[in-house]
Amino acid sequence: MTDDLDALTKALDLEHVFHSWSAQAGLDLPVIAGGSGAVVWDHAGNRMLDFSSQLVNVNIGHQHPAVVKAIRDQAEILATIGPATANLARGEAARRIVERAPSGFSKVFFTNGGADAIENAIRMARLHTGRDKILSTYRSYHGNTGAAIVATGDWRRMPNEYARGHVHFFGPYLYRSEFWATSPEQESERALRHLERVIQSEGPDGIAALLLESVPGTAGILIPPPGYLAGVREIADRYGILLILDEVMAGFGRTGRWFAFEGYDVVPDLITFAKGVNSGYVPVGGVIISDAVAATFDDRVFPGGLTYSGHPLAAASIIGALDAMQSEGIVENARRIGEEAIGPALRELAERHPLIGEVRGEGVFWAMELVADRASREPLPPASMGRLKRGLTSRGLLPFVQDNRVHVVPPCVVTDAEVAQAAEIYDAALSALE
Incomplete structure (x- = not known):
């Protein structure tokens, strides 16, 4: 009977499910x-x-039993509610997230996942600075929605280049150095020089943000060399550019720290997250917003929103996950x-x-x-x-x-x-x- 269930699962999948990043014919996926x-x-x-x-x-x-219980308990209280309400689970989830962020971060904008976290961080940066361009690396993956996929550097960007205002540059990768470097320190120094020249060539006054994965994940687990992220922060400050660090994959324990960037002497202006915050038990993501950027929208409408922003089941799963990760x-x-x-x-x-x-x-x-x-x-x-x-x-x-x-x-x-x-x-x- 169990073998029959595996066969049925495969048959239903092949017949009816359209899979991402795949040619559909002949897929043979594990059950x-x-x-x-x-x-x-x-x-x-x-x-x-x-x-x-x-x-x-x-x-x-x-x-994990704590996360499963948190979702179950919340479903019995209130399974769903819109974002234009105050909900205890949502507030508690946001509080737990900002408690782990650097000082100067007080608010969270919840999204449905990592890609739309990137979308909204880009939107916030553009509105805050009044500038348009977003710079990101060729070796990167930021998601599969409009601006996120164009911010992505790998091959998946090329059939999907519909968003405006994106420029790419090379980040450090000593094993396959673009800069003829022979040491981590040399790779860092030359990669920073390359970045600054790209900024100067693109026109600093038109650049809203630098968007980087703190530790590039899909591109190869590219550990930043000494001084690189701190150097990026210094360059961004010099030209009045915001720094967005993408912690969607690297955050919430993956690097052995709550946030990957904690190991690299850098504090960004906007932090995107998803994945590890609740281990994907319910789809969720978000942007942790620095107080300076959040203040932009104190008396100005933020033109963005999602039906399921801060969904109570997702919020409950965050509470259950972060509490268990802390206590255990x-x-x-x-x-x-x-x-x-x-x-x-x-x-x-x-x-x-x-x-x-x-x-x-x-x-x-x-x-x-x-x-x-x-x-x-x-x-x-x-x-x-x-x-x-x-x-x-x-x-x-x-x-x-x-x-x-x-x-x-x-x-x-x-x-x-x-x-x-x-x-x-x-x-x-x-x-x-x-």
Whole structure:
């Protein structure tokens, strides 16, 4: 019977579901019927380690009882209410978020997810400054709505370039440096010089904001080199430009900190979030607004809104998630597991497998960059990456594979034993490919 349910699930999916970022013919997707912590399973009970956290969002793990209870309890009180009301759950959720933000941030604008958080942060920056252009990096992903996808730097931008006023530049990436750098310090210095020249060439008086992922995620877990984000802040201040830091993927425990930018001596003007704030149990996102930007709209209408902004079920899930993460030391676990388990395990794999060109990351936010040749750093081709992905899945691990990289991004609640088990699977799949 359980095998029949898996077959039915696949049949219904192929017949009726249109999937994102995919050619639809011939899709063969894993069936997920349930989960707990860092493990998921199908209807037949076949278990897999979830080292993707789905789309790097299930930070608290699957089916955390505190979050499930918070949603259930709120549904029994009030399942939905519009944003033009005051609601206790919404206010409590916002309070918990700003308590973890830097000083000088008092308000949250809630959205339905990360992409529309980016949209509204861009809108706020343009209205606050009276300027139009938004600068973001080529190696970035900011979402799939109008301005967010054009702010994105990767290939998904190109068929969707309908929004105005976007300019791209290169951020730091020492392993594949655009600046002929040979050290992290040199990469930082030259990347900052490049950014300032782009600003000067585009006309500073027309630039509303710099939009950066604090730690670029989908683009490769690109840890900022020393001084880079602080340098970006200094350049932005010099030209009167706002700094928007995208914490949609990197925030709420993923790097072993509540916010990724806390590790890089920088405070932005606007912070976007989603994913990890409630681990995606209910769709939600938002913008944490600095007091200076928020004051712009004290006597001026903010021309934006969403029917489900601050939805009570989403708000309740945020309260449940953040309270549990605090009381259970989940953010601290992410930091420790990165330092003591994931990092050492991946570096050991790199010593054994010449396919691994570089390992980088922090917390539960890591990447193995795979190459056909370490000397030339030629990326491992897509066919080989496809075989590796199938090898990982067949051995019981749900991976996050992007371009020539395997992103090692389990939930923040992952255990040392689960990391060790995953390392064995990565080792076996890489050996089979080699």
